[in-house]
Amino acid sequence: DTGVSQDPRHKITKRGQNVTFRCDPISEHNRLYWYRQTLGQGPEFLTYFQNEAQLEKSRLLSDRFSAERPKGSFSTLEIQRTEQGDSAMYLCASSPLNSGNTIYFGEGSWLTVV
Amino acid sequence: AQSVTQLDSQVPVFEEAPVELRCNYSSSVSVYLFWYVQYPNQGLQLLLKYLSGSTLVESINGFEAEFNKSQTSFHLRKPSVHISDTAEYFCAVSPSPAAGNKLTFGGGTRVLVKP
DSSP: OOSOEEEOSEEEEOTTOOEEEEEEOSTTOOEEEEEEEOTTSOOEEEEEEETTEEEEEOTTSOTTEEEEOTTSSOEEEEEOSOOGGGOEEEEEEEEOTTSTTOOEEOOOEEEEEO | OOEEEOSOSEEEEETTSOEEEOOEEEOSSOOEEEEEEEOTTOOEEEEEEEOSSOSEEEOTTSOEEEEETTTTEEEEEESSOOGGGOEEEEEEEEOOGGGTTOOEEOOOEEEEEEO
16 A cells, blocks of 8 residues: 555553654655644644655644654654643645645544543 | 635435535635545545636546635535445645645535435
């Protein structure tokens, strides 16, 4: 399968712990995106990279959140000192530069903070 | 800034009946429009998109959507639904490619197809 891959698919953590999610985009896709989706809501944009450069961050991305894409391939999203409000599905997506604005989503990483 | 409103949070429909999912958007710039589908416990899959040209766009599985600029709408329709169409559907908008393909989604419409 050559789609967007996310790991882990599910994570349960205690409040205050740190968690990290990994995303492997479709090969040769320059752009990589992170979205957050809570129950009953549509996905909300968090941040995106073009190659290794993080070009935009949403105001939703508090100081406890950090995303990296060090070599312009896979990306990680780390949440420090998790709070119950962080419980959500974290979606990664990727696209080539000239895709007609089409982006391709992974299956998401579910986070439950207890 | 853009925003998307999906007027119906849930739409129950009988198998083989038609369905329409409503989507209205607001934007100060030209936008590209998308419908994504999300099956249970899965990520989002692109259903169809409008970038330019014909205002009526179709998907391979029988859905169609019509872009109406004057009404700022992009409603999704299917003349005859199947049980397998049970899913959540999201309308989304994106500004020009220079903005990095960032999507703004509506709140979603959950379609439940009943036999």
